[in-house]
Amino acid sequence: MSVVVRFAPSPTGFLHLGGARTALFNWLYARHCGGRYLLRIEDTDRARSTPAAIEAILEGLRWLGLEGDEPPVFQSTRFARHREVAERLLAEGKAYRCWCTPEELEAMRARARAEGRPVRYDRRCRERPADFRRPGVQPVVRLKVPTEGETVIEDLVQGTVRIANAQLDDMVLLRSDGTPTYMLSVVVDDHDMGITHVIRGDDHLTNAFRQLQLYRAMGVEPPAFAHIPLIHGPDGTKLSKRHGAVSLLEYREMGFLPEAMRNYLVRLGWSLGDREILTTEEMIRHFDIRDVGRSPARFDMDRLLHLNAHWLRQKPADELVRLVEPFLRRLGLELDETGRRRLLEGMAELVVRARTLVELAQGARIYVAPRPLQPDAKAMKFLGEEQRARLARLRAVLAATEPWTPEHLEEVCRAFAAREGVGFGKIAQPLRAALTGTTVSPPIFEVMRVLGREEVLARLDDAVAGQHAAAQQSP
RNA sequence: GUCCCCAUCGUCUAGUGGUCAGGACACCAGCCUUUCAAGCUGGAAACGCGGGUUCGAUUCCCGCUGGGGACGCCA
Numbered sequence: 001m002s003v004v005v006r007f008a009p010s011p012t013g014f015l016h017l018g019g020a021r022t023a024l025f026n027w028l029y030a031r032h033c034g035g036r037y038l039l040r041i042e043d044t045d046r047a048r049s050t051p052a053a054i055e056a057i058l059e060g061l062r063w064l065g066l067e068g069d070e071p072p073v074f075q076s077t078r079f080a081r082h083r084e085v086a087e088r089l090l091a092e093g094k095a096y097r098c099w100c101t102p103e104e105l106e107a108m109r110a111r112a113r114a115e116g117r118p119v120r121y122d123r124r125c126r127e128r129p130a131d132f133r134r135p136g137v138q139p140v141v142r143l144k145v146p147t148e149g150e151t152v153i154e155d156l157v158q159g160t161v162r163i164a165n166a167q168l169d170d171m172v173l174l175r176s177d178g179t180p181t182y183m184l185s186v187v188v189d190d191h192d193m194g195i196t197h198v199i200r201g202d203d204h205l206t207n208a209f210r211q212l213q214l215y216r217a218m219g220v221e222p223p224a225f226a227h228i229p230l231i232h233g234p235d236g237t238k239l240s241k242r243h244g245a246v247s248l249l250e251y252r253e254m255g256f257l258p259e260a261m262r263n264y265l266v267r268l269g270w271s272l273g274d275r276e277i278l279t280t281e282e283m284i285r286h287f288d289i290r291d292v293g294r295s296p297a298r299f300d301m302d303r304l305l306h307l308n309a310h311w312l313r314q315k316p317a318d319e320l321v322r323l324v325e326p327f328l329r330r331l332g333l334e335l336d337e338t339g340r341r342r343l344l345e346g347m348a349e350l351v352v353r354a355r356t357l358v359e360l361a362q363g364a365r366i367y368v369a370p371r372p373l374q375p376d377a378k379a380m381k382f383l384g385e386e387q388r389a390r391l392a393r394l395r396a397v398l399a400a401t402e403p404w405t406p407e408h409l410e411e412v413c414r415a416f417a418a419r420e421g422v423g424f425g426k427i428a429q430p431l432r433a434a435l436t437g438t439t440v441s442p443p444i445f446e447v448m449r450v451l452g453r454e455e456v457l458a459r460l461d462d463a464v465a466g467q468h469a470a471a472q473q474s475p
Numbered sequence: 476g477u478c479c480c481c482a483u484c485g486u487c488u489a490g491u492g493g494u495c496a497g498g499a500c501a502c503c504a505g506c507c508u509u510u511c512a513a514g515c516u517g518g519a520a521a522c523g524c525g526g527g528u529u530c531g532a533u534u535c536c537c538g539c540u541g542g543g544g545a546c547g548c549c550a
Contacts, residue, residue, distance in 0.1 A: 012550070169546080202481095206478075206546070229543090267487065269487095276498075296544090352512060352513045440510055440512085443508095
């Protein structure tokens with residue numbers, strides 16, 4: 001039997017990290033098995049679903065590389081079919097109308113809670129005659145769930161999980177306005193779409209028991225279930241806004257790479273021996289939903305950063321230039337031909353100093369920012385009277401230095417330091433401050449190589465003339 | 476409260492009825508060094524507790540504790 005899985009987000013918000021991992025596991029399993037991976041938008045709650053949220057979710061999936069194999073199914077377009085199933089169940093006596101009002105139900109729950117009893121509908125409408133009516137009340141339709149025995153799930157991740165049927169509720173299938181509930185819609189749609197494996201967060205585990213009852217009532221074969229553990233925040237509770245960024249797209253904005261996200265996410269709950277770095281191809285080759293662990297993992301930003309740094313370095317320079325461009329723009333820097341050429345030249349030394357595209361853009365400023373530079377406070381400390389005088393003398397030397405290579409420049413500067421009677425550090429840091437406007441940068445002779453003689457001399461002139469200070473005073 | 480799930484370094488994890496309990500991130504130290512990184516070397520760091528089963532349990536069973544999740548006319 002060919003595998004068909006689906007990722008079914010509800011468009012009431014953005015795509016959550018946990019949802020992204022669920023999508024990834026579904027996608028990997030489908031790819032591994034040579035099956036199909038479908039998308040379904042669970043917009044049965046019309047009031048809370050927005051087009052913007054739908055677009056954001058699809059955008060997130062696209063970015064992660066987890067688009068569906070077919071256009072997404074919108075659950076809201078299938079109401080008629082859902083209702084038809086409920087009506088049939090009603091006709092077959094497998095479901096019944098419940099005339100209790102929300103207020104009554106709430107009171108029922110409150111009492112149960114107060115008395116320490118299980119919080120559950122007491123089924124008071126279950127045995128009412130078919131022609132029962134309650135003036136002014138629009139009934140809901142509930143499923144008749146067995147009250148004795150137990151329901152067992154052979155979950156691909158959780159193993160055998162059983163629950164006493166007495167714990168189950170007669171869940172609502174159709175609301176009083178006639179619209180289907182999530183519980184009905186998922187089951188009908190999963191069945192109609194031919195879903196063979198339902199892979200989702202383990203917060204749905206208890207739903208699976210109720211859904212199993214619905215499959216039985218419908219007289220159809222249920223899919224296999226795999227309930228994967230949730231991702232928790234660093235404090236161990238369910239990941240939420242409280243923990244900072246939880247929207248996948250925020251991670252894109254923070255400068256993370258999709259391959260790094262996939263690598264990070266897949267290792268939460270799944271592993272391949274000692275391997276930490278995994279390509280998507282390797283994941284596909286080895287992934288099996290049955291190997292996913294049952295304990296929840298905590299989100300760890302340091303680890304994500306480390307993985308992102310790794311994947312960043314795998315990229316060729318020209319692609320990094322392309323990727324970093326929007327992040328530079330955010331810093332107010334446009335890339336012209338000169339900037340582009342310098343970045344390409346200097347990228348190797350830039351990328352080892354960055355863990356994200358945001359950091360890469362930061363580091364790239366030294367090659368892109370227009371003259372005169374505006375040194376930061378730390379750099380200014382290296383550009384005092386005495387140091388500028390020395391830089392002026394160095395400038396004269398540099399003007400005649402040939403060839404313009406890092407090795408030779410270093411020789412020249414070391415010799416200069418010796419002549420000045422100071423340590424090499426006394427030359428290098430002021431030079432760095434003048435040339436980059438910072439105290440942290442790639443090796444200074446590398447920077448000089450990338451910048452070229454003309455730019456180096458110009459920046460030195462700026463520094464010697466005190467242009468820096470002036471620029472800083474009048475922004 | 477009821478039900479369900481979980482439990483190896485701080486974190487992600489590997490692992491087996493007998494291992495010096497392995498790796499990675501983070502952390503610390505050293506090396507390298509013009510800054511910062513990177514890199515290299517080394518270090519500290521875990522089987523939650525109590526009972527069983529067994530010649531022997533981190534591993535199997537039970538209980539406890541701790542954590543998490545679910546209990547809607549939300550999804």
